Amino acid sequence: MKQIILARRYAKALFAVCKENGKFDEYSDALQGLNGVFASDSSLADSLTNPLYPMDVREKVMEGIVASMGVDKVMGNFLNLLVEKKRAGVLPEIAEEFQIMVDEENNVSHGSVVSAVELSDELQAKVQATLEKLTGKNVKLTTSVDASIIGGVIAKVGDLELDGSIRTQLASLKDSIKGRE
């Protein structure tokens, strides 16, 4: 199970520091970048969390990463602290929670749009405008194409899902016919 509560504690601490120095984007990018490396290369995560390696070796690995990333002192300390506290494995969740807090601060929310065919820029802008109106926040959209929904779009912002796909409509049509039998 995800360690959400734990991740939130760390993210909150980092966020409090951010509020003082205003480096939201910088830290967010650093965490997301590291998260990306974590996801693509499992040996990195292993070298930071595996209890078979001695503690000082693991700390050295993180110090090396911090040095190569060229992040500032606070971020470096944060990452080193994670290894020291044996919480390096929670890093993906921390990145996620931190991103949520930064988004909250900037009044931004992330959304995704799934469509059957590639959306034109004009349509995409229209979807974005609709979602912004609905949530009252600036929406950053990511788009993807899934032919199995047949037509229409499925838009998702946070917990909210707008399903206007042909697949769903056909399914509910089927239910309504079946239900009356």
Add this chain to the structure above:
Amino acid sequence: MQIKAEEISQIIKDQIGEYETSIDLNETGTVISAGDGIARVYGVKNCMAMELLEFPGGIMGLALNLEEDNVGCAILGSVSGIKEGDLVKRTGKIAEVPVGPEMEGRVVDGIGFPIDGQGAINAKLSSKIEVLAPGVIARKGVHEPCYTGAKAVDAMTPVGRGQRELVIGDRQIGKTALCVDAIIAQKDTDVHCVYVAVGQKKSTVALIVEALRKHGAMEYTTVVAACASDPAPMQYVAPFAGTSMGEYFRDNGQHALIVYDDLSKQAVAYRELSLLLRRPPGREAYPGDIFYNHSRLLERSSKVSDELGAGSLTALPIIETQAGDVSAFIPTNVISITDGQVYLEPNLFFSGVRPAINVGLSVSRVGGAAQVKAMKQVAGTLRLDLAQFRELAAFAAFGSDLDAATQAQLTRGERLVEILKQPQYAPLPMEKQVTILYAGANGYLDSLPVETMRDYEDEVFSYIESNDASIFADLKEQEEFTDAIKAKLNTALDAFGETFKATKGLK
């Protein structure tokens, strides 16, 4: 049967024509973990307690634990199709069941879906599963009887409309039989019935439904069945769902009787659910709110005031004890919640006293307020007579020389015990009950052998019906033994006593 493809096409065409496209707007979450009838869901931020959540495949879940980072959810259906990462939709609806007169004669599951294969229930109304019980002002004292048809219960532990009378005892000693008879006894009255089966075998439920149908009781009865093979959440909500169906009648100025068979199984189901949701266990591993679970359920059975239509919901909860241990956790809880209990005892059952009611331990806290005058007149001394008889019987077992007064008391007691016996599926109406009790209390049986009591009872009813049917009619109407009725009844009983002795070849 000829199926015309043309017609079917037309029906489908019409339905497609009527179908309005709408965009689904959902609040969603994702499943973090699922199993053992429980799912934990991340997201669904605005989820309400007891809200229904929809899982893929149309399976519903009941939001029970609202925690900081997840929602603990009891799944009302099969958990096997649900996996990590599945999308969960909010329905925005608090769990509810269909209610109303359309439910009568049907067998439904714990959330009101029909399981009797008689098609959809077109109930116009639905009611929330969890409803707060009526307050103090909305209530009224219990004052009219709700006959169970069992002489021993109606005479000594009377149940009033709006009362909660616990039926408690070991397994296999006729708890269900007593309650099913009580449902059958409501035939030709204005009482609607709900039978809630929790954690029972499907075969048992089928037999009960069959028995009710055979005795014409299914017409006014709803059976809510959450069987042993149903998931624990279903067994937990079934009594609440059944109560909601009964409350419909109460709130419309009508009367209803609900049987919970049985609440110990519901407690076990709730324990399972609570432990899986990681709520801390207490005594016997039951959760801390097990008392509240039963008290809020049983508080909903009530007699409501005249302003609200004077309807009532009478409850007969059943509790199964282990080897007669009434001091276990759940039995003591439910005993303290209810307005009295009928205690069934294995020793009595196996010695042939059926229903096996232990008169000494059974009480009704509503008492005489729920009895008509005629019943009070005959039953007033019954409990005392029986108590004295038991004491003497224990004493007399050692000695042989007894004085006449003791002999008389023993004779009377033996016959009273005998006439309180009753076969299954044969509930008696009030006028017949008081007639036979009158005969017993006034010594009409003392000169007859104990073995003939069964025959006497059967024959005296048919004798009175054919010779002076006005006795039953008057008793039913006036509900008391007036001097006129007493005179008529005395004559009839004297005359019948003679013919009965003659037919049995007695002196």
